[in-house]
Amino acid sequence: MQDWWDHATEPMRGLRKGDAERTRFLARQMLDLIAPSNFPMLNPEIIEATRKTGGQNLTEGMAHFAHDMHKTLTGQRDPAPEGYQIGKDLACTPGQVVFRNDLFELIQYAPQTKQVQERPILIVPAWIMKYYILDLSPHNSMVQYLVSQGFTVFMISWCNPTAQQAGLSLEDYRKSGVLAALDAVCAIVPDTPVQAVGYCLGGTMLAITAATMARDGDARLGSVTLMAAQVEFEEAGELLLFLDESQIAFLEDLMWEQGYLDRPQMARAFAAIRAEDLIYTRNVQRYFLGRDDLPSDIGVWNADTTRMPARMHSEYLRALFLENRLTAGRFAVEGRVIALKNISAPLFVIGTETDHIAPWRSVYKTQLFTESDLTFVLTKGGHNGGILSEPGHKGRHYRMSHRPEGALYIGPDAWLARHAPKPGSWWPDWVAWLRANGGAMVPAPAIGTQEKGYAPLMAAPGSYVFQS
Numbered sequence: 001m002q003d004w005w006d007h008a009t010e011p012m013r014g015l016r017k018g019d020a021e022r023t024r025f026l027a028r029q030m031l032d033l034i035a036p037s038n039f040p041m042l043n044p045e046i047i048e049a050t051r052k053t054g055g056q057n058l059t060e061g062m063a064h065f066a067h068d069m070h071k072t073l074t075g076q077r078d079p080a081p082e083g084y085q086i087g088k089d090l091a092c093t094p095g096q097v098v099f100r101n102d103l104f105e106l107i108q109y110a111p112q113t114k115q116v117q118e119r120p121i122l123i124v125p126a127w128i129m130k131y132y133i134l135d136l137s138p139h140n141s142m143v144q145y146l147v148s149q150g151f152t153v154f155m156i157s158w159c160n161p162t163a164q165q166a167g168l169s170l171e172d173y174r175k176s177g178v179l180a181a182l183d184a185v186c187a188i189v190p191d192t193p194v195q196a197v198g199y200c201l202g203g204t205m206l207a208i209t210a211a212t213m214a215r216d217g218d219a220r221l222g223s224v225t226l227m228a229a230q231v232e233f234e235e236a237g238e239l240l241l242f243l244d245e246s247q248i249a250f251l252e253d254l255m256w257e258q259g260y261l262d263r264p265q266m267a268r269a270f271a272a273i274r275a276e277d278l279i280y281t282r283n284v285q286r287y288f289l290g291r292d293d294l295p296s297d298i299g300v301w302n303a304d305t306t307r308m309p310a311r312m313h314s315e316y317l318r319a320l321f322l323e324n325r326l327t328a329g330r331f332a333v334e335g336r337v338i339a340l341k342n343i344s345a346p347l348f349v350i351g352t353e354t355d356h357i358a359p360w361r362s363v364y365k366t367q368l369f370t371e372s373d374l375t376f377v378l379t380k381g382g383h384n385g386g387i388l389s390e391p392g393h394k395g396r397h398y399r400m401s402h403r404p405e406g407a408l409y410i411g412p413d414a415w416l417a418r419h420a421p422k423p424g425s426w427w428p429d430w431v432a433w434l435r436a437n438g439g440a441m442v443p444a445p446a447i448g449t450q451e452k453g454y455a456p457l458m459a460a461p462g463s464y465v466f467q468s
Contacts, residue, residue, distance in 0.1 A: 108152075117442075123156065156181050208333065214342035266308065377400045
């Protein structure tokens with residue numbers, strides 16, 4: 001039935017592509033809802049479990065349903081399960097908060113080697129999520145891996161905005177966020193460029209910041225890594241189905257009343273994109289089979305959602321998603337247009353094969369709008385799982401290519417045909433690239449610098465990560 005609807009909703013002459021895709025999406029939502037597996041009398045697994053347990057599975061399922069309904073109505077969240085405590089089991093790489101303003105805390109991680117690369121790393125995570133997806137458990141923490149490989153690592157930990165911060169803008173996140181963090185890093189580790197890393201929305205903001213710095217002659221960035229980050233939004237995937245003028249106007253009215261876009265509202269939009277996996281399969285397991293959710297580090301992080309300030313979210317949706325200004329030469333910073341092609345620092349860009357938030361072909365377009373030396377990686381996994389691809393992770397593979405400065409552009413399908421997958425993790429190749437752009441080996445710097453106003457304030461993971 002789904003194959004039939006996919007064929008029936010293919011774009012045709014006289015029909016806008018977006019309308020065809022929206023019709024297909026809604027047909028898939030309907031089919032996901034009425035799938036036989038969702039109904040106890042039509043699902044053999046539910047029938048067998050009910051027979052074996054005498055209906056105990058349904059009793060436990062009703063208890064789960066009542067618990068979840070209470071959480072939905074009250075807005076309460078379950079505490080993290082035993083073994084998944086933030087600062088103890090998750091986000092536990094040692095470090096200190098060395099700077100704090102109303103928007104973020106800056107964490108400097110303690111060195112684990114006597115000698116480190118001269119150029120420090122500054123990581124800009126997305127503020128649509130808590131930063132510790134990149135410092136999850138010790139075995140899959142990107143931060144822990146980088147520090148153990150001899151890098152000085154700084155991490156931005158964004159605040160969880162409240163209604164009083166509804167007026168925060170994209171420009172605030174650039175100036176009071178990324179640039180303020182860069183100022184701190186350059187004060188603590190002076191006289192050397194910084195290797196900047198941006199993830200998801202943080203990568204988009206890093207690209208905007210890098211282009212602005214290039215325009216203004218600011219050469220403090222030694223390299224730029226963009227992980228699952230888009231700069232061009234024409235092919236931004238199924239999130240575009242939620243966005244047109246009427247939808248954004250509705251969201252703006254909603255955010256005007258609240259001061260922010262709340263966590264459940266964003267989570268439900270992302271869940272709808274993968275409704276079969278994230279809604280119906282889970283609900284069948286939980287409500288009809290009586291099985292509780294198995295705790296996991298990424299599951300705990302995924303439930304630790306954040307809010308989006310009203311003004312910033314409106315600007316982001318309009319300027320980037322709806323009007324695609326950044327690559328159309330119409331995105332202005334401080335009254336002057338910026339251009340990604342002005343970025344001269346080497347680029348390392350990562351896309352993930354099954355990303356529903358930043359589709360890899362959209363991420364790949366970074367090559368179309370930049371001219372500097374660029375390494376592109378396409379890795380197995382989704383938006384988060386593909387980035388968390390630590391060495392030793394079973395079943396991983398990736399494709400990798402290098403585009404010299406000034407080389408001709410190759411389309412994504414042609415690129416895919418030319419590059420065979422390699423088994424394993426992309427992290428070691430990234431570390432080799434960071435080392436090649438990281439300068440000489442030097443003694444590990446001290447944490448913070450009291451003389452310049454960046455004294456350690458408290459131990460990592462800081463206080464903002466606990467804001468709910």
